[in-house]
Amino acid sequence: MNRKAVFFDADGTLCDMEKGVPQSTKEALKKLRENGHDAWLCTGRSRAFVSRYLEELPFTGMISACGATIEKDGERLFNKEMPPEVAKKSVEILRRYGLVPVMEGADFMYYDKDEYNTDVNWYTDLITESLGSKWRPIRGNEDCMRINKISAKMIKGCDAEAACRELSEYYDIIRHESGSGIAGTTIELVPKGFNKAVGISAVCRLFDIPWEDTIVFGDSNNDLAMFEYAAVKVAMGNGSEKIKALADHITQDMFHYGIRNGLEYLKLI
Known part of the structure; x- marks a missing residue:
């Protein structure tokens, strides 16, 4: 079998915000690499929020921030950042329409803890703990955020559509299905022209990976672009309906051996 390049989403696919990575997934990724295949993280999380439990997995490399950052062997190969003045304006627009801004960078994430707290998302404290020194407040950094x-968090009474209209000049907008795990109340704003497929395509060009050897695993709507792009698509059992509709195969959820079973189905382990 040709060497395959397998690209994995993080949340809802490889890991759970609270429980981390299942042991069966760790073992499956290790065996995948031992069998001569590549394993890439392809996450919507910014690089600053790639938690230790993900960093410890035997990845060939990482695509983070929905294709905006690429690294291999600890070397950052590409990093698309928004101009600081656009970041500042984005915060102002989101707050004007009642949304909570969580600003995601490769080195730091920025949010104000009195605004983004467990009343907004139950897992906020887990994010802060995972970030450690990579957390910074927006307050005091308005002019220098990188x-x-x-991730714009919707709360009761917000006007998300109005905010998205104003911000669409700068960002492509990813809307998640209501109730879809941790992303259900989040609107992702990604630099114009960027998505997970763009990141995968760049990796394929950089490392001469044939398109027909690309495989993706994912569960949420920020995986749609890579599902539309890749040669083989595997949806997690907990995946959104849009993701499942594009899948070549639907495996189980991560806590019922979904990654292991999916890789076995493809005869990669």
Whole structure:
């Protein structure tokens, strides 16, 4: 079998915000690499928020921030950042329409803890703990934020559509299905022209990976672009309906051996 390049989403596919990575997934990725295949993380998380439990997995490399950052062997190969003045304006627009801005960069994430707290998302404290010194407040850094993308948190009474209209000049907008895990109340704002497929395509060009050898695993709507791009698509059992509709195969969820079973189905382990 040709060497395959397998690209994995993180949340809902490889890991759970609270429980980390299942042991069966760790073992499956190790065996995948031992069998001579490549394993790439391809996550909507910015690089600053790639938690230790993901960094410890045997990845060939990482695509983060929905294609805006690429690294291999610890070397950052590409990093698309929004101009600081656009980041500042984005915060102002989101707050004007009642959304909570979480500004995501390769080195730091920026949010104000009195604004983004467990009343907004139950897992906020887990994010802060995972970030450690990579967390910075927006307050005091309004003019110097270095970000790749934004997660805008919807709260009661917000006007998300109005905010998206004003911000569409700068960002492509990813809307998640209501109730779809941790992303259900989040609108992702990604630099114009960027998505996970763009990141995968860049990796394929950089490392001479034939398109027909690309495989993706994912579960949420920020995986749609890579599902539309890749040669083989595997949806997690907990995946959104849009993702499942594009899949070549639907495996189980991560806690029921979904990654292991999916790789076995493809005869990669």
